[in-house]
Amino acid sequence: GACCSYRLRDALHPLWQSPLAIPGGTRQSPINIQWRDSVYDPFLKPLKIAYDPTTCLHIWNNGYSFLVEFDDSTDRSIIVGGPLKNQYRLKQFHFHWGAINDWGSEHTVDCKFYPAELHLVHWNAVEYPSFEEAVMEGNGLAVIGVFLKLGARHKGLQTLVDALPAVRHKDTVIEFDDFDPSCLIPSCPDYWTYAGSLTTPPLTESVTWIIKKKPIEVDEDQLEAFRTLLFTSDGEEERRMVDNFRPLQPLMNRTVRSSFR
Ligand SMILES: NS(=O)(=O)c1c(F)c(F)c(S(=O)(=O)CCO)c(N[C@H]2CCc3ccccc32)c1F
Numbered sequence: 001g002a003c004c005s006y007r008l009r010d011a012l013h014p015l016w017q018s019p020l021a022i023p024g025g026t027r028q029s030p031i032n033i034q035w036r037d038s039v040y041d042p043f044l045k046p047l048k049i050a051y052d053p054t055t056c057l058h059i060w061n062n063g064y065s066f067l068v069e070f071d072d073s074t075d076r077s078i079i080v081g082g083p084l085k086n087q088y089r090l091k092q093f094h095f096h097w098g099a100i101n102d103w104g105s106e107h108t109v110d111c112k113f114y115p116a117e118l119h120l121v122h123w124n125a126v127e128y129p130s131f132e133e134a135v136m137e138g139n140g141l142a143v144i145g146v147f148l149k150l151g152a153r154h155k156g157l158q159t160l161v162d163a164l165p166a167v168r169h170k171d172t173v174i175e176f177d178d179f180d181p182s183c184l185i186p187s188c189p190d191y192w193t194y195a196g197s198l199t200t201p202p203l204t205e206s207v208t209w210i211i212k213k214k215p216i217e218v219d220e221d222q223l224e225a226f227r228t229l230l231f232t233s234d235g236e237e238e239r240r241m242v243d244n245f246r247p248l249q250p251l252m253n254r255t256v257r258s259s260f261r
């Protein structure tokens, strides 16, 4: 493949004990985004993001990542436009990161890893009655991916970082309200988009991926705070929550489109 042997890495990767490949999987994620192979699509619209901070509910460590969940019972926090035909409701956001700064993101750009990647998971509440049903449909989910790179301290992220000690162990949760995750999304409108899948079980091929071209900057202490989380519950032998990313998957018969020249 472009920059690594998917099959072997996937099969050997300790964390995602996923089958070697989803039987018949043709649109698995994550992938390497080869910048020069992406195709500019002038018909792609700007992505519109409208989040209501009062829909923010809690932060919890579910043993895969730490995630912030939102009240998705109404259309108060939505995205629309971009490659999407409907509007999609925000369900949760979470991150993937490495043990060291050399890797951690799920997607790569020209085979380059970022130290971490943010995913904002949305579902098509126009066509499906619940998130769980949308997870099973080809146009059910839309995930915005934002790369994190080492640089200046990120003010908006710090409110999240300050809450992490309270969710250090798996299956711990704390109330978290009045947070607007659009502060974590770069203002530059440029993105890539492709048809893919969840990168954790059930790995269903239901995701329209929208990957922002520009990363956000976070500092070393903020990345280190992610690495103080644990995969394990209180009382178990501690295992640090790091390298919670799935290996790259083959592009197969897909084109990555760009919203920019
Ligand atoms: N990288 S990703 O965007 O594919 C992705 C994750 F990487 C990830 F870790 C999670 S999770 O909720 O922490 C773990 C359960 O799958 C989800 N959660 C989604 C997937 C399935 C599911 C079911 C109920 C609630 C949330 C989710 C996810 F969509």
Ligand SMILES: [Zn+2]
Binding pocket: 094, 095, 096, 119, 199
């Ligand atoms: Zn993710």
